[in-house]
Amino acid sequence: DQQVKQNSPSLSVQEGRISILNCDYTNSMFDYFLWYKKYPAEGPTFLISISSIKDKNEDGRFTVFLNKSAKHLSLHIVPSQPGDSAVYFCAARRAAGKSTFGDGTTLTVKP
Amino acid sequence: DGGITQSPKYLFRKEGQNVTLSCEQNLNHDAMYWYRQDPGQGLRLIYYSQIVNDFQKGDIAEGYSVSREKKESFPLTVTSAQKNPTAFYLCASEGGPTEAFFGQGTRLTVV
Numbered sequence: 001d002q003q004v005k006q007n008s009p010s011l012s013v014q015e016g017r018i019s020i021l022n023c024d025y026t027n028s029m030f031d032y033f034l035w036y037k038k039y040p041a042e043g044p045t046f047l048i049s050i051s052s053i054k055d056k057n058e059d060g061r062f063t064v065f066l067n068k069s070a071k072h073l074s075l076h077i078v079p080s081q082p083g084d085s086a087v088y089f090c091a092a093r094r095a096a097g098k099s100t101f102g103d104g105t106t107l108t109v110k111p
Numbered sequence: 112d113g114g115i116t117q118s119p120k121y122l123f124r125k126e127g128q129n130v131t132l133s134c135e136q137n138l139n140h141d142a143m144y145w146y147r148q149d150p151g152q153g154l155r156l157i158y159y160s161q162i163v164n165d166f167q168k169g170d171i172a173e174g175y176s177v178s179r180e181k182k183e184s185f186p187l188t189v190t191s192a193q194k195n196p197t198a199f200y201l202c203a204s205e206g207g208p209t210e211a212f213f214g215q216g217t218r219l220t221v222v
Binding site for chain 1: 144146169
């Protein structure tokens with residue numbers, strides 16, 4: 001039973017436009033949700049997170065939205081840049097527990 | 112600089128041999144994790160440790176072993192019992208309920 005799902009394996013957007021990456025989860029007890037960015041042959045790096053008590057968190061071009069009733073979160077990147085091309089992983093965790101990762105979405109930003 | 116270091120970056124192993132992957136962190140983090148990533152797939156948890164001298168199996172622990180004798184170190188041994196060991200291995204550490212810090216990964220190839 002996969003508790004965190006990223007249903008879109010890939011996404012392609014034009015430079016300057018908005019990228020929206022989606023993530024669904026099943027466990028209503030998760031306390032934190034995180035997004036990581038990963039380049040090939042490197043380890044993931046933390047991008048942005050949101051607590052379950054909030055519905056939005058913004059950091060520069062990156063905004064994460066949380067819809068608890070739908071058990072859905074999304075990452076918005078505006079404006080998208082070619083350097084944003086990477087694999088994006090959604091993760092969820094309890095405050096005192098291990099993270100559960102989705103399978104990732106490969107974002108390609110075309111110049 | 113504080114960080115998490117994996118070595119080696121590339122590793123080749125003959126079938127039937129055990130091999131140990133190194134993971135060291137100087138972030139003073141209590142929790143450490145090992146993940147495996149296969150092409151086109153997400154991060155699957157092998158083992159994790161939330162405190163020195165204690166560790167738990169993750170989702171795919173068969174054929175692997177770990178130790179946590181020091182807070183800074185969490186080596187992973189890929190044994191000959193692991194049927195399909197060729198993969199990209201990632202180590203991570205966490206200091207609290209938020210983001211994880213990942214190493215650069217070790218690509219293991221069985222020849």
